[in-house]
Amino acid sequence: MLKFAQKHGMSAQQASSLQSSIGKAARAFKIVLVIAPALQASWGNGLDGVQNLMTKGSSDTVTVTLEGSSAPPPPPRTTAPPAATSAPAQTAAPPGGDGVTCRQFLLASDADGQAMWAAAADAAGRPQVAAWTGRLNGVSVCQDDPSRSLVSVAAVVSPY
Amino acid sequence: MRRVVGAVAALSVLLVGSCSGSQEQAPATPAPSPAGEPITVPVRADTPIRVDVPGVGTLSGEPGSVSGPGKLVVQPMRGQPALPAGVRVTGPGVDVSFDGTTLAKPLTLTFGTSEGKGEVPVVLHQGSDGQWEVRNAAAVDGRVQVSTADFSVNLPASVDPPAWVDGLWQKVKSGAAGRTALLDCSGEPPWMGWVNPSDQVHACATTNYSPSDATERAELQLKSNRGVTLEVRYPKGAQYVWVQDQPTWLRKLMAATYGYSGKNVVLLPAGDTMSAGWAQPGKDTELGFAVSGRTGRAAVHTLVQGVVDYVTGWATDLDARVFAAYMFAECGAGISSSQFHVDAGNLTDLVVCVGKRAQYARSSTRRPC
Numbered sequence: 001m002l003k004f005a006q007k008h009g010m011s012a013q014q015a016s017s018l019q020s021s022i023g024k025a026a027r028a029f030k031i032v033l034v035i036a037p038a039l040q041a042s043w044g045n046g047l048d049g050v051q052n053l054m055t056k057g058s059s060d061t062v063t064v065t066l067e068g069s070s071a072p073p074p075p076p077r078t079t080a081p082p083a084a085t086s087a088p089a090q091t092a093a094p095p096g097g098d099g100v101t102c103r104q105f106l107l108a109s110d111a112d113g114q115a116m117w118a119a120a121a122d123a124a125g126r127p128q129v130a131a132w133t134g135r136l137n138g139v140s141v142c143q144d145d146p147s148r149s150l151v152s153v154a155a156v157v158s159p160y
Numbered sequence: 161m162r163r164v165v166g167a168v169a170a171l172s173v174l175l176v177g178s179c180s181g182s183q184e185q186a187p188a189t190p191a192p193s194p195a196g197e198p199i200t201v202p203v204r205a206d207t208p209i210r211v212d213v214p215g216v217g218t219l220s221g222e223p224g225s226v227s228g229p230g231k232l233v234v235q236p237m238r239g240q241p242a243l244p245a246g247v248r249v250t251g252p253g254v255d256v257s258f259d260g261t262t263l264a265k266p267l268t269l270t271f272g273t274s275e276g277k278g279e280v281p282v283v284l285h286q287g288s289d290g291q292w293e294v295r296n297a298a299a300v301d302g303r304v305q306v307s308t309a310d311f312s313v314n315l316p317a318s319v320d321p322p323a324w325v326d327g328l329w330q331k332v333k334s335g336a337a338g339r340t341a342l343l344d345c346s347g348e349p350p351w352m353g354w355v356n357p358s359d360q361v362h363a364c365a366t367t368n369y370s371p372s373d374a375t376e377r378a379e380l381q382l383k384s385n386r387g388v389t390l391e392v393r394y395p396k397g398a399q400y401v402w403v404q405d406q407p408t409w410l411r412k413l414m415a416a417t418y419g420y421s422g423k424n425v426v427l428l429p430a431g432d433t434m435s436a437g438w439a440q441p442g443k444d445t446e447l448g449f450a451v452s453g454r455t456g457r458a459a460v461h462t463l464v465q466g467v468v469d470y471v472t473g474w475a476t477d478l479d480a481r482v483f484a485a486y487m488f489a490e491c492g493a494g495i496s497s498s499q500f501h502v503d504a505g506n507l508t509d510l511v512v513c514v515g516k517r518a519q520y521a522r523s524s525t526r527r528p529c
Binding site: 031033068 | 480
């Protein structure tokens with residue numbers, strides 16, 4: 001343990017604290033040693049379930065913008081993550097041609113855009129068809145028939 | 161033939177728990193109480209010992225178990241410590257003391273019941289600091305049997321390993337599905353903007369002045385919104401990157417053992433906060449923090465920290481983080497953190513390795529407190 005502490009640059013205080021932790025863990029981990037012969041067979045399907053649970057999901061990006069000291073005054077900025085609004089504002093959008101109609105959903109702010117992106121697709125009765133790319137303030141949903149296929153869900157206005 | 165195991169474990173006198181340390185102790189549990197009148201019997205060094213304790217069991221010993229003539233006092237005890245999932249007390253126990261003589265050899269306790277299919281018979285021993293420890297025992301004719309020289313309170317018990325493991329999975333799953341409290345910082349400089357499109361992470365921003373020259377710095381704070389570790393890939397150029405309960409040396413250790421660059425990646429455990437700060441740049445700058453709880457190393461860290469927390473019952477503080485890092489560095493060789501692939505064999509190897517190393521470390525450093 002001391003070698004470990006020295007190798008990784010721990011302070012004497014931290015090394016002492018780790019030693020104490022190990023002592024306490026020794027008592028707690030006794031149960032693991034006692035049931036060790038039965039342990040391997042006991043992890044069971046739970047391990048697979050945890051694996052599936054923990055490897056689901058996506059990677060997101062939190063974006064920070066810093067205005068340069070020589071830049072002109074900035075446009076309105078997001079100062080806090082607003083709660084997602086209940087429904088996007090809906091306006092008419094240019095027709096898509098060949099009987100395709102489009103509706104445009106304007107986003108109240110950029111931060112709740114992801115929720116609205118999904119809401120827009122839901123409003124068209126179709127699953128979300130593309131990943132949210134962020135930094136949009138509007139989406140356009142185009143359909144050839146509300147009861148039939150969704151032609152596209154497209155960003156119509158981008159960055160500030 | 162009777163099997164008697166656990167003598168080695170029983171000889172391990174608990175001293176460590178009463179020494180100093182910052183780990184939060186397990187919550188106090190109701191103290192065991194007498195379950196009847198004490199039984200006093202005369203004993204001699206040259207005769208065997210056998211004491212029948214009504215409603216409890218028997219206490220026996222070979223000739224030479226005590227140093228000389230005296231009295232043996234057996235107090236039946238009842239107790240119900242706070243126990244992890246799958247562990248149950250199977251009957252009353254005993255507290256044994258000696259009057260005019262001392263113990264020279266372990267005595268054999270036969271008590272409780274051991275009838276559950278697949279259950280492992282154990283003895284719960286209460287240390288001098290009031291904390292309980294699980295010890296090896298044997299199942300003999302449907303009862304729990306242990307050879308021991310430690311006679312503060314001993315209770316017969318059993319462990320159902322699948323139920324114990326299920327308790328771990330439930331804890332990990334509930335953490336992964338849960339949510340954490342929001343961050344509440346505010347007051348970032350007017351030249352900073354930020355957007356958090358993720359529900360995996362909480363974010364807020366504030367102003368943090370440089371302690372050396374009072375330069376105004378914009379600070380972003382991030383915290384996992386799940387009971388899981390997040391892998392955060394942060395942009396270069398920050399004046400500082402701080403991670404709760406991860407001093408620089410620990411961040412380097414974690415980077416080395418989990419296989420990532422400590423220069424732009426942080427493993428942010430559940431409930432912990434990190435922050436990064438920038439002075440105002442000369443030109444407009446956009447920075448991105450990529451956060452994910454599903455990478456192999458984030459998932460492995462969640463599992464390792466979850467095992468530590470479940471087994472020890474510690475609060476998640478610096479010591480718990482350091483211990484988990486030590487544990488994985490020393491015993492995690494069989495587990496790849498580049499992707500989440502942990503099977504029953506290498507998970508067993510990991511926890512048994514940690515248990516053995518801890519026992520060794522304790523036995524090699526035990527001293528009076």
